Amino acid sequence: MTDIRSFEAPKEAGFGDFVQLLKPRVMSLVVFTAMVGLLVAPVHLHPVVAFTAILFIALGAGASGALNMWWDADIDAIMRRTKGRPVPAGLVQPGEALAIGLALSGISVVMLALATNILAGALLAFTIFFYAVVYSMWLKRSTPQNIVIGGAAGAFPPMIGWVAATGSVSVEAGLMFMLIFMWTPPHFWALALFMNEDYSKAGVPMLTVTHGKKVTRNHVLGYTLALIPFALGLGFTSIGGPVYLAVSVLLNAEFLRGAYRIWKRDEVMAEADNYKVEKAVFRFSLLYLFLHFGALLVEAVLHSSGMGGW
Amino acid sequence: MAFPAPEHEIHRRRFSRNLGVGLTLVCFVALVFALTVVKVTNGDLGHANDAPGMLGSTVPIAPELPAPAPATGAVSP
Numbered sequence: 036m037t038d039i040r041s042f043e044a045p046k047e048a049g050f051g052d053f054v055q056l057l058k059p060r061v062m063s064l065v066v067f068t069a070m071v072g073l074l075v076a077p078v079h080l081h082p083v084v085a086f087t088a089i090l091f092i093a094l095g096a097g098a099s100g101a102l103n104m105w106w107d108a109d110i111d112a113i114m115r116r117t118k119g120r121p122v123p124a125g126l127v128q129p130g131e132a133l134a135i136g137l138a139l140s141g142i143s144v145v146m147l148a149l150a151t152n153i154l155a156g157a158l159l160a161f162t163i164f165f166y167a168v169v170y171s172m173w174l175k176r177s178t179p180q181n182i183v184i185g186g187a188a189g190a191f192p193p194m195i196g197w198v199a200a201t202g203s204v205s206v207e208a209g210l211m212f213m214l215i216f217m218w219t220p221p222h223f224w225a226l227a228l229f230m231n232e233d234y235s236k237a238g239v240p241m242l243t244v245t246h247g248k249k250v251t252r253n254h255v256l257g258y259t260l261a262l263i264p265f266a267l268g269l270g271f272t273s274i275g276g277p278v279y280l281a282v283s284v285l286l287n288a289e290f291l292r293g294a295y296r297i298w299k300r301d302e303v304m305a306e307a308d309n310y311k312v313e314k315a316v317f318r319f320s321l322l323y324l325f326l327h328f329g330a331l332l333v334e335a336v337l338h339s340s341g342m343g344g345w
Numbered sequence: 346m347a348f349p350a351p352e353h354e355i356h357r358r359r360f361s362r363n364l365g366v367g368l369t370l371v372c373f374v375a376l377v378f379a380l381t382v383v384k385v386t387n388g389d390l391g392h393a394n395d396a397p398g399m400l401g402s403t404v405p406i407a408p409e410l411p412a413p414a415p416a417t418g419a420v421s422p
């Protein structure tokens with residue numbers, strides 16, 4: 036006789052599981068940087084239009100996250116950090132993730148173009164394509180430089196916000212892009228240094244796996260040095276000012292100190308204190324980006340009240 | 346007399362999902378409505394309609410040019 040009590044029905048996905056497909060934590064960063072890009076622009080949009088623009092930029096980022104989860108379901112199931120995601124957990128079918136990703140991509144691009152302008156919509160479409168196809172499908176599994184080039188996808192939101200307001204690209208938008216683009220490698224490699232095992236198991240050619248941790252430590256310092264001119268340079272543009280520059284100098288000094296400490300260490304030292312420095316630098320890198328964009332927002336408020344700027 | 350259909354188990358199981366989708370669609374409709382009101386009241390009907398003669402265009406239709414004067418046969422210097 037069959038014991039039907041042992042039968043376990045498949046888990047049912049709730050609405051929240053579909054929201055998880057959109058990577059809400061990444062979306063929060065996209066919302067913040069896109070909002071800053073839009074608010075610091077010299078052209079001011081109606082609040083409803085601005086809200087719509089930020090919403091659909093975030094939704095576009097979420098759509099690319101769903102496409103990434105559809106494509107990477109096999110390696111997500113192996114890595115500890117990602118195995119609880121809705122597709123590898125069996126809550127959402129891969130086909131559903133693909134359908135949601137494609138549908139939301141189309142809706143977000145069309146709505147952004149209609150609400151603001153065609154260039155903003157086109158840039159969002161390119162960002163989704165870049166993250167889903169260039170990064171997820173191509174670079175991620177083929178080169179240890181995957182996150183350097185793939186980081187461009189995360190760098191576009193403030194530029195799209197700026198373009199949504201002004202209708203064109205400028206030096207300011209370019210430098211906001213470069214700030215995130217150059218920040219991504221040291222931020223991600225600091226994480227990879229203490230999450231190395233995950234990437235090894237999944238066969239993702241992360242720099243720590245292909246070239247070892249010593250080379251990764253060199254790269255963290257090198258990219259941090261390369262990041263500094265872009266971060267400081269933004270302070271001398273029309274959206275910068277003394278407040279931004281002061282904040283940026285302090286943040287870059289601290290980030291450089293952290294990168295230097297990572298560079299000076301070896302594996303014996305890192306394992307002895309359970310990657311204390313690497314974890315601290317990773318956490319600080321999040322604050323670094325948040326405070327840079329926060330300082331730009333402060334400058335924009337000061338500008339509008341007749342203060343700030345050069 | 347019509348009897349209410351018995352609630353199927355799947356309706357209870359998928360209540361959160363259906364509610365979420367329903368509320369999202371309502372919010373989307375409200376957003377499109379608000380956006381339309383803002384665009385119409387601001388006269389910002391967008392690039393697509395901004396051609397002379399199009400409904401809602403902000404570009405005036407060019408006045409008809411006067412007919413060219415008939416040739417007199419005189420040779421201009």
